[in-house]
Amino acid sequence: MERRNDPTRLSLPSDLEIVVTRDFDASPAALFQAWTEPARVRRWVPCPTMTMPVCEIDLREGGPWRWVLRDPATGVDHPLSGHYTDVARPDRLVFTRRHESFPGSDHVVTVSFVERGGVTTVSQVFLHPSKQSRDGHLASGMEVGLEETWLRLADLVGASASASAARANP
């Protein structure tokens, strides 16, 4: 399989976390802006079939944020909100996050931007208060039928030890 265009890595380093990592050919400053300025957020967060009627960002520690993603086909809104707890431009952004339609979905997201040689590694850590909440978030995805391999299975089962080993797999 071609992995070159599919560079997002996922690992489950503990029972409470989901970690999503990807490299970008951009500066931490540009990426930090992409996460924190509504006009930029709107450009990449909603998928092409969705709209984003609300994108409020009060970027300061303790400041609230609220995004609403709308699926015009079904009329379903996905309201996400929380507040910022650490704003360290352009290295790190920490905020609480909840899906308002799902009570108990509260978790903490830490996004970090680490540059090396012109390439910035974005790492998003979703930290949940309980394993049920973490698993629910992971499973909240979609019924996308995807071909599975034992390789990915092994990645998952030994997720804590093999995050980097899995990356090396073609």
Add this chain to the structure above:
Amino acid sequence: MDNLSLTFAALADPTRRAILARLARGETTVTELARPFDLRLPTVSKHLKVLQRAGLVTQSRDAQWRPCRLEAKPLEEVARWAEAFRAHWEDQFQRLDAYLDEVTPRRKRGKKK
């Protein structure tokens, strides 16, 4: 609890993951499973019960030997969820990449600043 929650709960323990990793290499007995973990047999049996309840392990009814074996189906389900989540983020990140391309003309960073 739904199947996926059962599977996740069963996978939550490092000893149980190690047991699964051992069973991925082939079926074996409870005694053999206990050996590398320095665990008493009842403790291993307790872990096995959790794995069995999640459908991850089956034990043969053959009274002589009762080998345990790995069942892949629940793991495939977990892998599918995780992959869907990863794919979701990959989609989103691809849009971010395209956007960054647009706002940073000739984004080529071969040289250092």
